[in-house]
Amino acid sequence: MEIIFNVQTFLVHVYESSLMYLLVYFLFSRYRPMHPRVSKNRLILIFITTILIQAFFSTFEYFIINVTITTILLLVVSFFFFTNWKDLLISTIIATAVIDIGEGTSLMLLKGTAVSSQDIAEISLNPLNTMLLLTIARLISLGLILLVLRFRKMRYREGTLPTIYWITFLFITMKDILWVLILADSPVKISFYYWAAVIPLLPVSYILFYYTRRSIEKMVEVQVDSKVLDEKNKYYEQQLITMKQTLESQRTVRHDLKNKLSPLIYLAESGKTNELVEQVQELGNLSVLGKIYAESGNITIDYIINLKLQALANKGVKIFCEINVPNDVKIAPFDLSTILGNLIDNASEALVYVSDEKYFNIKISYQVGFLMIQVENSFDGIVYLKNNKIISRKEDTENHGLGLKSIEKISKEYDGEMIVQYDNNQFKVTVKLLG
Incomplete structure (x- = not known):
């Protein structure tokens, strides 16, 4: 087999490869x-x-x-852009597909102009004609890339998409590549009008697939929002129950206070000073909420913190609380109470499984226009995951993980974020809200 290296052909392929890898970079x-x-x-x-x-x-x-060299080189180049093997493989397949479809489509257009195979061979002998044909092919590929990128544009609300999604996408892509190659190599002369009717059908499957995916995504989003709203309603129902219990506790205190105040006048008039002092000291021990952890001036923060932390303290949890926020934080009370309530409830749930020292730390501050909420608690190091998302250990499997999901959703609504960190002994959540 004789191997001949032609400098002119090499330069043409340098031009071709330059356009190709410019598209690959894009x-x-x-x-x-x-x-x-x-x-x-x-x-x-x-x-x-x-x-x-x-x-x-x-x-x-x-x-x-x-074909072998092109595939290897594309894989090598993609390695410098992606760390995930799935991204690496899929991006390489997409790049190969759009390049092959672009070349096949340009060749089909040329064949559709009633040019014979012999004429095509003669046209290809002229380097300028070849470069023009390759330019047209790369422009077609650029259009396909723009469609793919538009197709890819989405919010990663639930992490990665299901595997069946990518299998379907790759099947459609490989089907179109095979279709283009078969038609391009067909010995039968095909009219220009046939190609004019066939070529627009190439992107139809992608367009239909794209809008199907969007419809499914919207449907899932509505379902998630509905579950989050149900979780909020359940939380507020619990809050109402807690408030009712607090009011009953206050009623009991008032009743006890009335009973204890009655004999004070008698003791004072009788001159029984020692007994009077003892009765007054007992009155000082009466309390509705117990220890006051928060006195920031923000009603929502103070109420949730004092109520929830007292419940934790009653369970023997060591509490550390530091709050430094202005009164006029521009966070809706509904959202703020949902975040604080879920954070403390999640920590309370985790502390049940801790056998050693139980502690809960919360720090709320206001930094450069952002409300920062940092919560730390001891835990046993066991985390349940589903689709790379943390879920709870509760038996209510239908609503697993909605607490953190609610917090993350609200933080995004305020141009913020939620960061979760944990090791074998400590669980930490940081919430950042623009307010």
């Missing part, structure tokens, strides 16, 4: 909102090296070798 850099894993200068050097290797092997025009 796709990879926008496929996920992240920066390349290497510096800009090193990335440029990697792309130049890749282009030269691609052009060198393409010059010899051996199909199997070219």
Whole structure:
């Protein structure tokens, strides 16, 4: 087998490979909102090296070798953009698909103009004609990439999408590649009007798939919002029960106070000073809420903190509380009470499983326009996960993890975030809210 290296052909393939990897960079850099894993200068050097290797092997025009080299080089390039193997593999397949579809479509357009195979071979002998055809192919691929990126644009509310989603997407992509290759290599002469009718059908499956995915996503979002709202309603129902218990406790205190005040006048008139002092000291021990943990001036914060922390203290939990916030925090009381209530309730649930020292620390501060809520508690190091999301140990499996989900949803509504950290002994949640 004679191997001939042609400099002119090599330069044409350098141009082809440059356009191709420019598209690859455009796709990879926008496929996920992240920066390349290497510096800009090193990335440029990697792309130049890749282009030269691609052009060198393409010059010899051996199909199997070219396909193998292209696949390997795309995998290598994607490695510098992605760490997850699924992203690496899928991005490579998408890049291969859009490039092949672009080349196949441009060739179909050329065949559709009633040009014979012999004429196509003669046209390809002229480097300028080849470069023009490749430019058209890359422009078609660019259009496909824009469609893919628009298709990919979404909010990652629930982490990664199901595997069946990607299997379906890859099946559609591979089907279109095979369709293009079969039609492009067809020995039968096909009219231009046929291609004009067929080519627009290529993106139809992607468009339908995209809108199907959007409809499913909206449906799931409505279901999640409904569950979160139900969780909020249950929480407020618990709050009403707690308030009722507090009022009953106050009524009992008032009754006891009335009974204890009655004999004070008699003791004072009788001159029984020692007994009077004892009665007054007993009155000082009467309390409705017990220890006051929060006196920030914010009614919502003070009420939730004092009520919840007293309940924890009654269970033998060591409490540390530090609150420094203004009165006019621009966070809706409904949202603020939901966040604080869920944070403390989650900690209370975790402390049940702790056999050693039980502690709960909460710090609420106001920093540069943001309300910062930091909660730490001891726990046994056991975390239940479902789809990479933390869920509770409660028997109510239908509403697993809705507490943290509610907090995360509210934090995003206030342009903030929720950060969860834990080790074998401590669980920490930080909530940041713009307010």
